[in-house]
Amino acid sequence: MENNNFGQVKISNDVIATIAGLAALEVDGVETTTTFTDKLLKNNGIKIQVEDEDVNLDVMVMIEYGTSIPDIAFKVQENVKNTVETMTGLKVSQVNIHVQGISFKKEKAEKEEAKQAKKS
Numbered sequence: 001m002e003n004n005n006f007g008q009v010k011i012s013n014d015v016i017a018t019i020a021g022l023a024a025l026e027v028d029g030v031e032t033t034t035t036f037t038d039k040l041l042k043n044n045g046i047k048i049q050v051e052d053e054d055v056n057l058d059v060m061v062m063i064e065y066g067t068s069i070p071d072i073a074f075k076v077q078e079n080v081k082n083t084v085e086t087m088t089g090l091k092v093s094q095v096n097i098h099v100q101g102i103s104f105k106k107e108k109a110e111k112e113e114a115k116q117a118k119k120s
Helices: 013-025 034-041 069-088 105-119
Strands: 002-004 007-009 046-051 054-064 091-103
Touching: 013 046, 013 054, 013 069, 054 069, 069 091
Parallel strands: 054 091
Antiparallel strands: 002 007, 046 054
8 A cells, every 4th residue: 555645545456466467478488378368367366465565476377388487487477576566566575486287289289280281
């Protein structure tokens, strides 16, 4: 909660969770299928704790097959922290990443393309 000369500014946890979810989905290598995106943005994929102006976030993600999980997780942590801090003015002390699964969508699409190329 922020105080200024005009009064208080209170940002709801849902808003913070939505910002964090969108920031997580911006990272290349994070799965963005509609069902997973819906889950993330309906805040089932983001757990949030705010104490004073300190924010702790738990972010559930699915990673695309063939990418480096530690690299993607670090990029998600960085993007979520920077975006939430920039937009809310709150301090993010922790962003815990929970990898819920691996997506094979891209690999399937590449196999389909290879099949199509062979037929032509």
